[in-house]
Amino acid sequence: MLGSLIIRDRCFSWGQRTYLMGVLNVTPDSFSDGGEFNNVSAALAQAQAMVAAGADIIDIGGQSTRPGAVQVSLATERERVLSVLEVLRPAISLPISVDTTRADVAREAVDAGADLINDISGGTFDEEMLPTAASLNVPIVLMHIRGNPQTMQQQTDYQDLMEEISRFLSQQIAAATAVGVDENKIIIDPGIGFAKNYEQNIEIFRQLRSLSKLNRPILVGASRKSFIGRILNQPEPKARVWGTAAACSAAIFHGADILRVHDVKEMHDVSLVADALFRQPAQD
Template identity: 65%
Template sequence: MTPWRLRDRSFDWGKQTYLMGVLNVTPDSFSDGGQFNTLEAACRQSRQLVDGGADILDIGGQSTRPNAEEISLTEELDRVIPIIQALRQNTEFSQVPISVDTTRAKVAEAAIAVGADLINDISGGTFDAEMLPTVAKLQVPIALMHLRGTPKTMQTLTDYDDLIGEIYQFLSERIESAIAVGIDRQQIILDPGIGFAKKYSQNLEILRRLPDFQTLKCPILVGVSRKSFIGHILNQPDPQKRTWGTAAACVSAIVGGAHLLRVHDLPEMREVCQVADAIWRSKVPYP
């Protein structure tokens, strides 16, 4: 896989695990809704994520928790764009790669215009027919995730005849759709969508069989951070108290070949990655 270059950072897939720090500027996200939905709080949290070791900041204005209501395009733009602008105007963040977590092409285009570097689309480019052509025009990377239905309906759509096979087929088709409109395959990263239209046992199966997705020949993004399947195992209803369960799931993802982990808890997950990489990666750029 071809390394990515975002700002002044190189992402040499497979040599180490990279971290995408979650910044939800929403009032209703499952784990941290309402904590960072002001400009001051979002900038402060961005500093903490970067200081903790985040390689990418992933900024989202639309909650994607189960049963989340869809907000308007205007509201999503009003939540996301000022944060990206504020970060890019601050010299401390001038070289920090920024991802925008959106399913809307207009949000993606506006975010790139003010300084974002890549798109993270939970729908795999299926919610908005203009998303893939827009990304092709912008010539930026995109993360394509597996999802059934919408956040409002997804947890009613968890029956699969062949869980891994169906996710694999969906992602394969999304790669082909992206390439067909002019997106370079080397600019695509794939996410199997843990927690999205998946039941507890299905999330575990995805982690066990993560190596199956390696044959798609794209970097793999995994988001397990604080999710409900971890709470189920730990009998822990509070997402913010699932840090060490998240750590175990992250190690499992690394062993399975994940290249990028989307997480809330920095620097704890950075230390987890350093140790797991030293054991499981052939070349690790750590002392």
């Protein structure tokens, strides 16, 4: 049993229901909503809409991680994230995560009111990230990746996909706990679309439950991604909502605890029904 985690006075009881992390990209170039929320008033309105729609966490990102994305300067990422956090934190009571691979951004975001760190590199891009998470005593999401957003799609040659994902995540859990991160505050993410081709993304869904041996809550971020577009023959990310719904339902069936999504209202309905169908009712 995974137990539970308290984040900003909210209890996340793993296995009882699915939790939704709403995506708030404050960037001009993210793959599906770049430029829409990269000013403070638009970001606040979107965050409030996601809260009303049933989000459990709001995830702020100031650096696009789409394939081919060029890394922005530290100053640019910091300014994007902190300017939005400054307005969001007093306005919403939900936990807020910061989607960053930089320890300096993570530290300043937590100081400004963020509650957890979402690191697509699993703590590998910045050697100070894991010690920073430990010193801040906040939860951290460790995701599997190879290379970086500019090179990752040329690094999809796996001998055993799920075993290699599991080994990477196990190593990063060990590295995090070795520097003082509380293991109960670690969440894992197999990294759908990050150094994975179409067939590999499908395999992750089918074999997701194999990651349960790591005994950590599993986050899945499939929302609007290109593998869904390929299945649907739909090049427009925003038109992939029902494909995303199917992927989210599959993720829940195979053991996901958190879904990172753009379309919170729709995925809230999906998770309510999928939870009723797939999860055992809580025992009194």
